[in-house]
């Protein structure tokens with residue numbers, strides 16, 4: 296055991312620590328939710344800790360399967376196995392498995408126990424923490440869901456060894472976001488890191504601690520928690536745009552461009568100095584893939600930003616930066632500010 300706080304355990308011995316945690320409780324039956332990849336790469340790392348009568352629930356991997364129809368299969372399996380309220384569902388996977396498994400667990404028979412063992416960088420530093428559970432509905436992301444904290448989260452960076460590099464980069468965007476909104480020192484350290492040689496064992500707990508402390512102060516996202524949406528107003532619009540074009544890009548890649556755009560809006564509004572803006576933008580642009588956003592895409596992305604869940608009364612409310620390590624929220628941004636920020640992104644990648 297490496298570090299433990301409340302329902303969160305960081306470990307470098309996942310199998311032994313999972314076995315200890317399971318021993319300390321008594322569940323009538325244990326179910327483990329996996330997808331194609333986590334069954335192959337992650338299950339072997341925890342198999343020894345699972346009792347013989349535990350049961351796998353298998354789903355196909357990918358955001359396309361984060362649907363009510365997949366939930367029906369999960370509920371069906373639980374029902375056929377006569378799972379009762381003392382059953383436990385262990386979510387072994389990325390954000391799709393953690394969000395959807397948690398949702399299924401908390402709605403089956405009005406709620407059974409669920410634990411998260413996040414296996415992607417994104418789910419370790421973001422999706423497994425904070426209790427947002429749910430599934431997509433049609434083309435609307437996370438449209439159906441609820442807030443409920445997992446009973447236990449176990450994080451081990453060993454899972455990242457089998458993760459494709461593009462998934463690592465995607466998760467890294469959220470780590471950078473956590474530093475930018477809350478921890479200037481951490482951002483300065485990130486400036487000196489080479490992505491290929493990062494020590495995740497020490498970086499992941501720091502990023503998680505930032506998210507956890509923000510969520511604890513505002514679990515229902517009525518105020519402070521909104522700073523976690525930095526980069527996401529424009530980022531989500533970019534993500535939806537590429538999804539609609541059937542050329543989906545990774546969440547973190549979209550959020551990185553969103554952070555670049557929202558950093559330049561922060562500078563334009565006089566909230567952030569030009570020097571700091573330049574530092575952040577150059578840093579992000581050096582790490583993340585460059586996306587071609589033409590005039591037509593700019594209009595579409597701007598329109599999509601008007602559909603953001605966080606908007607109020609038809610006005611776009613974004614989280615911006617008033618300094619490095621200082622996220623602020625509920626700042627109105629206009630259509631022309633978004634267009635200008637996307638134009639300057641275009642300029643940046645063609646320079």
Ligand SMILES: NC(=O)c1ccc[n+]([C@@H]2O[C@H](COP(=O)([O-])OP(=O)(O)OC[C@H]3O[C@@H](n4cnc5c(N)ncnc54)[C@H](O)[C@@H]3O)[C@@H](O)[C@H]2O)c1
Pocket residue numbers: 330331332333336337356357358361388389390391392394414415416417418421422423424425426427428436437454455456457458459462465546
């Ligand atoms: N609840 C929240 O607060 C929150 C926050 C951010 C994102 N999310 C959600 O998270 C989802 C994205 O999460 P994600 O990026 O983890 O996607 P994901 O769950 O689809 O995982 C990405 C891919 O990696 C594979 N994979 C998982 N672990 C692996 C491993 N150790 N080795 C090899 N392959 C592995 C998966 O099978 C999948 O193909 C989205 O649905 C998003 O809405 C939720």
Ligand SMILES: [Zn+2]
Pocket residue numbers: 421469527546550
């Ligand atoms: Zn995100």
